[in-house]
Amino acid sequence: MERFIDLALSAVLLAGLYATMAYGLGIIYGVLRVVNLAHGGVIMMGAYMGWVLHRKLGVDPYLSIPIVVAASYLLGVAMYRVLVRHLPRGAAGGPASLLLLFGFWLVLRNGAYLLFTGDDQSITTAWSTSSVVVLGSQLSVSRLAVLAIGSVIPVGLHLFLHRTHLGRAIRAVAQNPDSCTLVGVDVERIYGITFGIGTALAGVAGLLSATLFAFNPGSGSSELLKSFVVVVLGGMGSVPGTGLAALILAVVEVFAILVLPSYLTSAVGFVMLVLVLVIRPGGLFGHRVLG
């Protein structure tokens, strides 16, 4: 029983991390129908932003969230304006966009090697290894923080998407861009903003994972792959679906250790990814908030 609680709590914490990583990928896909293959690269950049702020300027990683959000947002808008917007017509969301953004990831990675070398880095704060006791289990404070932020993000996103004009416009663009133009919504601008938001979310995910893991310029692949699994499971572009899918993936991976060797637990996620794509392409929950 105690073991069960331990595993369940680990799964919840892991879900927080997975969800945080996946929101950015999901929202960009939901609105633009573009799979941001540079997602892993942005997560890596987010980690370095946090690291630079912490190491060089002494800014606490949690306090640097707004800075990382702003910087990643600008990066995302630039990515949209300079790259994604110029994709040959009809190819948006197709393999061309995958390759384009993969190319950008390579550039980001190379940039990071030049700027920061290939050394493993991590952000160490007073909380890095501290823990609190919940239900008899010790839980890492940094992981709880990630879970908290991972839970606040969907609420914030939900409020933003449902309660503001801009948010509603974003959802409307996801569902029918032409109608949006008719009522005066500048669809291109909305695309840029959405790409920015998705990138900002990825940046925050990078910052937060930097408080948990060591990272280097090559990091990001496993984050991207996990995000894929979560986003596909949750129904591409659904915010609550993403959260729920993160939980499912985490539970499956964590509890898989009871029957599978630890090494194979992450294969379970990939198998789920393929099965869901083939059997339920709309995601496990079908319902899409964005479109």
Place this chain on the structure above:
Amino acid sequence: MNIARPSFLKALLAALALLAVGLPAQAAPPKARVSVGATLPLTGSEARIGGFVKEGYELAFEEVNKAGGLQVGNQKLPVALTLLDDATNQATAVSLADKLINSDKVDFLLGTYSSHLIEAQSTVAEQYKVPYLQGGGGATKIFKRGFKYLFGTISPVELLGTTLMTWIDQQQKAGKLPKPAKIALLWENTAHGKDFRKGVSDFVAQNKGAYIISVDESFALDGKDFSALLGKVKAAKVDLFLADAHLPDYITMHRQYVASGLCHKVVSYGARGSEKGAIDALGVENVKYILSGVWWSSQLAAKPGPSRDFVTAFKARYGGRDPEWFQALAYLSAKTLFAAIQQAGTVDREAVRQKLATMKVKSLLPGGPLEFPAALGQQAQNPFVVQQNTPDGKSPIIFPQDVATGTGVAANPKCPN
């Protein structure tokens, strides 16, 4: 028309012709120097350590050239190092070794870093009968192929497991650890991790009744989340926590370890436990009493000898920084090659190979002289040095006794019993 026209074939032919003409076979230059080639992961996932190895190699080459070169027979020849970047990629490492041997015409090869790159690359050296000295891949598997031109200055990783267990065994016999002691054995699913596991499990098998391996699990390199695995360890209620992990996994895993309130009588993460990067990332408080076994430590410079000479030279060259075992083994490999050349009195590859296979030299490694026993695939068998982190942020050598600079503490006093 959608398909290609003759023009493309022309272009292709031109390109291939260029390739053929642009990279023609070069005539061997007159022997004015000893040319040594190596590739290193200067970019990619092992870039950091690739850089360390480079420092070791370069120091060795500079020293020799400063002294006027190698005495080869009756002439003094300078040594030249051709260093290429293999980007931590096997195919590239192989292909560049091809280039070094066949295009750049190097006389000898020094190894790259990390077991899988070396296992792939050393086949080229073997093929063209070029002596290949390496201090970057300790997996025994590399040396079990019966290669004649491959020499390892790096002891088998199995010995790391064995050495750690030997110290633990002493503590158990001294009554400081329970008997039987339950072990959680976590190993990275790489050649390195597998050897570590073998070292520990062989030791356990030979000491029946003293140890029980309760958890035996591998994990993926760059695993990120170890909570389920650590949950399993927790549930197993073990006494000894023996893991083998690379630096990033060590940092990630140990953060989760500490946060989830785990504490064991003995904790080790293999080779990386005392690395400065890890101590910075984890905090002195959280790494105290962690054991690590390394091939070489700068503390070996406490006594006069090759280690002290090396550390002095290294600090002078690299701004007072302490070298780690990466630099030391790289330096050692280069120096050993030079010694073999000088002793052979020629740059003839076959003669140097034979000299390497038979020579015994005093080296900066602990234990006896360095030699490459043929029975063990020409891999050095020097013992590891076991270090333990202390509460004041130091990591003295606690084993073997003859080089120890401190005393080990068993049954981690941090843990509530």
Place this chain on the structure above:
Amino acid sequence: MRSRIRGLAPTPILAGFLLTGAALAVLPLVLELSIYTHNLMTLTFLSVAGALAWNWMGGFLGQVSFGHAATFGVGGFVAARIVLWAPVPAPLAWLVGGLVAGVFALGAHPALRLRGPYFSIATIGLGEATRLLFTYWEDFTGGSSGLSLPIETALKHRLYWWGLGLVVLVTAASWLIRRSGLGLQLLAIKADVDAAADLGVSATFYQDLMIALSGAVVGVTGGMWASYFSFIEPNDMFGFDRSIGFVLMAVIGGVGTVLGPLLGAVVFVLLRQYLLASYPQLYLGVYGLLLIFIILFEPLGLTGLLRRLWQRLSALRGKV
């Protein structure tokens, strides 16, 4: 006969192609190539063959696979196991490796009804799951520490011609596919699956056929790769980077054309070699920029670029 469909006299192209093949075949005998060049060309041949076979799926059918390393790895390890198990000639081992890889590729059948990015994502999942499973399957692949094969220097030298032969074969096959009814149907499926079905084309059948063929050829190159390197390791053979490599080569050269992947693979290998030697700090970024440039400005890659140059030249010549 069907070749006349295109209304092109195939003779000069065919002649040029055979001539190139023959020239390359005698090149090492005539010119004294350094062993490095010789081997580099062997590797280039293997890459070319792989890229061409990838293109059958990604180019002709329009199903961009990010998981072809799975068949490369299966082919490689099956061939390696055979060589280690019995003293069979290496080419036979490669062939069996290829066949097994082809059958293995059919495991992706359920994913084939996905199109566009969905298929690509599914192949990433399949590729990674395959990598993890095979890395774990110690008895077969040697696990993460891989498999070593006996070093056969002569075979490695001969691989030049085996590789060249494979390239000739696969190029010819690409050519025939492209010009035959089969190729037309593949391109029809690529353009519009439903419209193709409305003309009697069974997308399911041809997709299965092509993924098996493409997987088999990539599997054969995997087997040759194993013989070339004498050491293979699952994380490398099945790695995502390798899957991406096939995509990059085809994209750089020009997806969907016959000569594109060929050119792309040559450039990819040479560029990599050159950049690693001269600007190791920049080579990732250069690939990235190249990819961005091609996607944005020249969707047909080098082939498109050459075609444009050719047209420009022809126009100039016309004026004079």
Place this chain on the structure above:
Amino acid sequence: MPLLATRALTKTFGGLRAVDALDLHLEEGEILGVIGPNGAGKTTLFSLIAGSIPPTAGAVLLDGVSMLGRPAFKMVRAGVVRTHQIVKPFPNLSVVENVVVGALHAGGRATGSVRDRAVEVLAFVGLEDRTHAFPGTLTLAGRKRLELARALATAPRVLMLDEVIAGLNPAEAQALATLIRRIRDERQVSVIMIEHVMPAVMSLSDRVVVLDRGRKIAEGTPAEVVNDSVVVDAYLGENHEGGTA
């Protein structure tokens, strides 16, 4: 026995009955016009017959044999082929290659080499001088002819034409109408055509079926149908019987 028939064919999308228990038949050598206002379910009917989508209920019979569960590509091989309102040439294939794709699936119904048949069909529809052009360079009328040629190349017994004439100018429309009649007369192909351009339907069809909201509301010769007040209402909106509008 009719060549092709539907029995209580039904297709619902969500709650909407796009095709509602439809009985339809096509005789050998007939040109059957299918008309009806927008949203009447005509294109859905074609998709059902062609096997592109499965019916919710009912069946399609060819020579009295149920074709249930046959996907589109098998229907083509059985001799039933359709064209699309929005033409879908394969832009990456030349004109003749487009036709060859169809010609590959004529089964036993045609003799001679694939290429010869493709060239013959191109000549038949009047595209012989554009053989090696790409579809993107054709006019709309040319593309409609190409769409016809591709379908004809499969040597069909039943040809379903979805608004082939729509969008053409009167001269082009006239030429295409002539072509459709020749298809029936010279190639012995039975035709079902959906068409909005009334002059064409009225002059070409032997018989006309009128659909509205998925149901058959009238059937008969063109003259009968046009004078059917139900039809006129469906088309032009209720006229309130002789009202002055």
Place this chain on the structure above:
Amino acid sequence: MSDPLLQVEAIDVAYGDIQVLYGLSFEVHAGEIVTLLGSNGAGKTTTLRAITGLRPPQAGQVRFRGESLAAVPAAGRAGLGIALVPEGRELWPQLTVKENLELGAYGPQARPHAKQNLEKVFTMFPRLEERQQQLAGSLSGGEQQMCAIGRALMSEPVLLMLDEPSLGLAPILVDQVMRTISDLHATGMTILLVEQNLHRALEVSQRGIVIETGRLRLHGSSAELAASPEIRAAYLGL
């Protein structure tokens, strides 16, 4: 008569290389209600899309209140008072009815009055008020049409264009939609209507414009057109 509110001047519109409109010209005056007629594929929808800027003309231009719209992006035209109720409603199915309506007032001119306008729309369509929290995709066809009209009204249009508003609706709902259009016209709104239901369209409108394969075929008052044999021929082939 005053200056025309909308002037379509010799526009050519093509989708890719398929030309749909050939030099089409017509005018709509303030306060008019005009019907655009023609068989399927004649180019009616394309004409409306050209006016809204979703499909800018390759040649010719559209003027609104005498000013050329050539430089005004599509998204900017709602703010000038041009609104379209598109064919098939084109609502945002996963947004609530209220959200759909509120987004209608996205432009800076309309947004300050969104509240009052929402009240007006709800008064006009009480049904929508009842269902305001429901997802638009779950509405019946008639309700969706009301919602689409309501959304267009939220932008306070001067010129309201409706593309086949009766399509797919039951006769009773068609009546209701037509009545709504008449009512809107009665409030002084200028209306350009595309409608297949010829009689209904001519009933409500003052003038009709018939296009055939992208060209103007005939135009005149509704009464003239209703009596014209040509129009019956255009539709029924008699």
